[in-house]
Amino acid sequence: MQSITTVVFDLDGVVYRGHTLLPGARKTIAWLRKQGRRVFFLTNNSTLTRTEYVRRLEEFGIPCKKADVYSSAYACALYLRENGGASPRALVVGEGGLSAELRRVGVDVVRELSGRQVDYVVVGMDRKINYRKLVDAHSAIRQGAKFIASNCDPIYPTEDGVIPGGGTIVAAIQTATQTKPLVIGKPSPYILKILLHKEDIKPKRALLLGDRLDTDVACGRQAGVWTAIVLTGVTAREEIAAAPARLKPHWVMESIGDLPRLITAEGKP
Numbered sequence: 001m002q003s004i005t006t007v008v009f010d011l012d013g014v015v016y017r018g019h020t021l022l023p024g025a026r027k028t029i030a031w032l033r034k035q036g037r038r039v040f041f042l043t044n045n046s047t048l049t050r051t052e053y054v055r056r057l058e059e060f061g062i063p064c065k066k067a068d069v070y071s072s073a074y075a076c077a078l079y080l081r082e083n084g085g086a087s088p089r090a091l092v093v094g095e096g097g098l099s100a101e102l103r104r105v106g107v108d109v110v111r112e113l114s115g116r117q118v119d120y121v122v123v124g125m126d127r128k129i130n131y132r133k134l135v136d137a138h139s140a141i142r143q144g145a146k147f148i149a150s151n152c153d154p155i156y157p158t159e160d161g162v163i164p165g166g167g168t169i170v171a172a173i174q175t176a177t178q179t180k181p182l183v184i185g186k187p188s189p190y191i192l193k194i195l196l197h198k199e200d201i202k203p204k205r206a207l208l209l210g211d212r213l214d215t216d217v218a219c220g221r222q223a224g225v226w227t228a229i230v231l232t233g234v235t236a237r238e239e240i241a242a243a244p245a246r247l248k249p250h251w252v253m254e255s256i257g258d259l260p261r262l263i264t265a266e267g268k269p
Contacts, residue, residue, distance in 0.1 A: 093123045093129070095127065123148070125169070141179055211232065
């Protein structure tokens with residue numbers, strides 16, 4: 001691990017759970033920066049903007065810049081900017097963070113169809129989901145709109161336990177339309193590869209630290225970076241032992257607080 005110069009952290013279940021900072025997070029991130037290592041944050045949670053993630057981290061006492069944060073909402077915005085043509089229109093089933101990131105790159109965001117045609121249906125976590133939103137998404141996709149998912153996470157960790165994630169909404173729309181979405185967030189390596197390229201980081205000098213095998217580890221392995229899993233999120237040690245090789249992390253640790261010890265240890269996995 002000593003060759004690692006950049007650490008990319010997932011947020012929910014790794015750095016914090018809901019509004020509770022996880023033990024060792026602040027100290028570990030400060031230690032990494034003091035050592036001269038670069039720190040970034042990569043989250044599948046599309047409910048907040050990158051600016052709001054900066055504010056949340058700073059409220060926890062973790063200094064952060066907007067450029068340090070990569071989210072699935074931001075990734076969806078980059079994808080539509082690159083592939084959507086001039087002023088694409090998107091029906092958004094999601095929360096404010098997703099809509100705001102899309103609007104920042106010129107996407108015409110609508111929250112209900114009302115007889116309008118849209119080019120895309122973009123779906124993320126939506127804690128105010130209702131049947132009308134499902135009907136609109138179904139109608140738009142049946143009429144030819146492209147179906148994009150910020151992520152397919154089935155569950156989401158909070159300080160009160162796990163709750164249904166944005167993937168449950170994606171699954172409902174997929175079932176109704178019989179259409180598979182293009183998934184932009186993890187496990188797709190799309191946003192991680194953008195981060196590595198933009199920041200000029202060699203994959204074998206980077207570590208992705210998350211709490212999910214099917215998103216964090218899968219994304220990291222596809223992008224060619226080192227991977228580690230903490231047990232403070234949604235994954236149990238037994239699941240790691242039973243996982244196929246493509247989903248096995250290079251390291252497993254109880255919490256983010258174990259990272260400094262592992263980085264200073266000799267040898268590679």
